[in-house]
Amino acid sequence: MHEATAQRLREMIQEGELAPGQHINERELCEAFDISKTPLREALKILTLEGHVTHRQHMGFRVAPIDLDELASIFEVLHGLEEMTGRLLAERIDDATLARLMEQHQRMAGYHRDGKRLAYYRANQEIHVQLVAATGNPVLASMYATLMAKVYRARGVANADVLRWQESSEEHEAIMQALRERDAGRLAAILRFHSEHTAAEVMKILRGPLVKRSGAKA
Template identity: 60%
Template sequence: MNQSNGTPLLLRTRGMAAEIAARLRVMIDEGELPPGARIDEKDMCAAFDVSKTPLREALKVLVSEGRVTHRQYIGYRVAAIDLDDLASTFEMLHGLEAMAGDLLRQRVSAAQVAAIAAKHRRMVECHNSGKRLEYFRLNQQIHQMIVDAAANPVLSTVYATLMAKVHRARGAANADMLRWSESMDEHEAILAALEDPAHADLPEILRTHSENTAREVLAVLDRTRANSASVQDARTPESSGEPEEVAGSDQV
């Protein structure tokens, strides 16, 4: 095949790979594919209606990003989350939330409060109708809007960077969040503090909400890791001389 014939096929493959990578990235970051989950190439090809070539190109990208791992004879899995690093990141976020709340007491405008309140109402609607994923996305946006309203660009940038680090963890825990209603109540308290002209309680309310969120996310992920370890132990064959069945060995 000459180059003129081969190039369009290569471009199509690369374009498809980028689209698949973007879709898988969202599935991983928002918890649809949890940490440790096996990525079955056959199932994914069927789901995306593609061949293995663009899928594997997409998976290579996600491996380079640290979202996916690959082992020969084992296949692809969603990367585990480092809980120690996650806990440290959350500790930083607690302080940034409180700092933003303190700055907001002098700087937030009525227009910014109104915009946050409008986004909050949409989040309440998602909560009431059980739209967990949409709720999660709006929740993330509201937190960034609150920090941005503190009018400190450095704070906003650092906060956004750290939130990106915990986004996948929050998404993974979101599918099993036991305190959804409690979190909703805390957001109601945040909005009430924003709408209070004094904003006196805002720093502490924001910090407490951040701490409660971190506690639940870490607990959910710790349970998930323990359950996964139990399953792996149950599947490990006894030393009877029989060959171990390798997960993912059906991959081509």
């Protein structure tokens, strides 16, 4: 039960339902999840070890703040990985994988048309993971997964912005067009631009009262 509870809390944190710095009300969560305090505490210990939650004696648990300096550094590396993905992918992707990615893209586009923002965001993340996996480079995939695990929560913030949501959808359409044409240079450039654009929006939105930078309020 505590593992399932940890996953539910992890998703709430990553998708912004529990905000950075927010105090975690254990009584409310026990009532919402219909569980006792024991599995909740075990789940919170897991999230503390993962860095999603902080704990101080007599003060309880809080959602971990986002370190903007670290986040900016991670984004810089991700931009390069996205660009590398584009160059490798255009050369290596096979027709079957391309067809699957196109199906995923169309499904994501449908979420956008229907206003299903959370479903769109999840599909968006999955497409990026699949693009990297399709390069056939396990080292690249491992590096990308590790870094994305650190910024997933932050990137979710940009999904709350209506303008960025529309821009993201348009950029993904351009990505798929370049992929269909197997244009390595264009695909690499679009993926890097998409990453940089998303990062800029995330960093702008995150400069709020609940986000800490190097231990102090931003």
